[in-house]
Amino acid sequence: MRTQVGIVGAGPAGLLLAHLLHLAGIESVVLETRSRAYVEERIRAGLLEQGSVDVLTESGLGARLQREGLAHDGLELRFGGAGHRIDLKGLTGKQVTIYGQQEVVKDLIAARLAYGGPLRFEVADVAVHDLETDAPRITYTEGGEARVLECDLIAGCDGFHGICRPAIPPGC
Numbered sequence: 001m002r003t004q005v006g007i008v009g010a011g012p013a014g015l016l017l018a019h020l021l022h023l024a025g026i027e028s029v030v031l032e033t034r035s036r037a038y039v040e041e042r043i044r045a046g047l048l049e050q051g052s053v054d055v056l057t058e059s060g061l062g063a064r065l066q067r068e069g070l071a072h073d074g075l076e077l078r079f080g081g082a083g084h085r086i087d088l089k090g091l092t093g094k095q096v097t098i099y100g101q102q103e104v105v106k107d108l109i110a111a112r113l114a115y116g117g118p119l120r121f122e123v124a125d126v127a128v129h130d131l132e133t134d135a136p137r138i139t140y141t142e143g144g145e146a147r148v149l150e151c152d153l154i155a156g157c158d159g160f161h162g163i164c165r166p167a168i169p170p171g172c
Helices: 012-023 036-041 050-058 063-068 088-092 101-114
Strands: 002-008 028-031 047-049 070-072 075-079 082-086 096-098 124-129 137-142 145-156
Touching: 002 012, 002 137, 012 028, 012 101, 028 145, 036 101, 047 050, 050 063, 050 096, 063 101, 124 145
Parallel strands: 002 028, 002 145
Antiparallel strands: 047 096, 070 096, 075 082, 124 137, 137 145
16 A cells, blocks of 8 residues: 555544645545544543644634533632632633543544545554655554555654654654
């Protein structure tokens, strides 16, 4: 198989990158070692900064976020037995929105599947190769069958503990 951009990781970073590439007319394939249910149900962060909300909304993914997210103009920190309010809206003109990361992931997966973008869950033995060449590739196993994804570029969106970070050549 061949694609312009091979993306390792179907979390918010990998899925949003795939969506933005799609909007720009660039094809990509997203590979994820976990199941769809796992990535959609894994509870993680739930506070989105204004910039994230703006990117999701401007890229056509903000309808449910706008409907179900809870916007807050500030935060309260408690220490020394007292509350200390930080007026984000007053200080920056921006707000934060409470909307779970798993909800963002659900929205991104739904969008990807709606336009038919390749998204492979439960792949195994993922490895990146030839990163310093003009022909990088990703090998993986899907359904017990070994596969190769030839790419123009590889985006490692599999987090700090993923396989991509340690695969980056020294000095890059």
